Amino acid sequence: MSGISIKHLPGPELGPWLADLARLRITVFRDFPYLYDGTAEYEEKYLQTYLRSADSIVVLALDGDKVIGASTGLPMQDETEEFQKPFMDQGYDPARIFYCGESVLLRDYRGKGIYKEFFLGREGQARKLGRFDYCSFCCVQRPDDHPLRPADYVPLDAVWTKFGYVKHPELKTSYSWKDVDQAEETEKPMVFWMKPLAAEGGQ
Structure with a gap:
């Protein structure tokens, strides 16, 4: 990761x-x-959630002064009801879950160990706060025959499993956004992955 730095930023300091x-x-x-x-x-409106959450974190990856990657996390209780409901429906307490939001990294910087730093940063924040049993994130479910699926596309399931996360098909929801090839927003199925935080350190 020569020339690349990782910055752990409290969510309320995200503004600049x-x-x-x-x-x-x-x-x-x-x-x-x-x-x-x-x-x-x-x-920018969506990211206000992290500015408002006193315990949120943003892990920034910088190449010099250029932001080339970022990952977000916050207590599940600070997220919207649609994030919390699948867990409550399955008997989990959202107050005991730290939600790992999205990780984004420019293509040219992938495969350099930065993605692992994103997970370590967010899990570290959850452990530091000391009141969470799990870390969790969610991902979109696309059909294998989706017309815009690249021929060389490889899902990240194996990576997430290596980091200690387990897919929970019973924890599912749906979110709406506009696809690049569509005129209107449509709902997409989402599924959650979870990792227990009982074990310190390591993936």
Whole structure:
């Protein structure tokens, strides 16, 4: 990771980086599987959640002064009801779950160990706060025959499993956004992955 630095930023201090992070998210999420046709205005509004959460964290990856990657996390209780409901329906207490939001990394910087730093940073925050049993994140579910699925696309399931996360098909929800090839927003199925935080350190 020569020339690349990792910065752990409390969410309420995100303000000066807001525009950079919004642009990065739009760029990365435009690719499969999200195919997200986003706007800076919406992204900056969405990221206010992290500014408002006293215990949120943003892990920034910088190449010099350029933001080339970022990952977000916050207590599940600080997220919206649609994030919390699948857990409550399955008997989990959202107050005991730290939600690992999205990780975005420019293509040229992948495969350099930065993605692991994102997970370590967020899990470290959850352990430091000391009131969580699990870390969790969610991902979109796209059909294998989706017309915009690249021939060389490889899901990250094996990576997430290596980091200690387990897919929980019973924890599911749906979110709406506009795909790059669609005129209107449509709902997408999402599924959650979880990792117990009982064991310190390591993945």
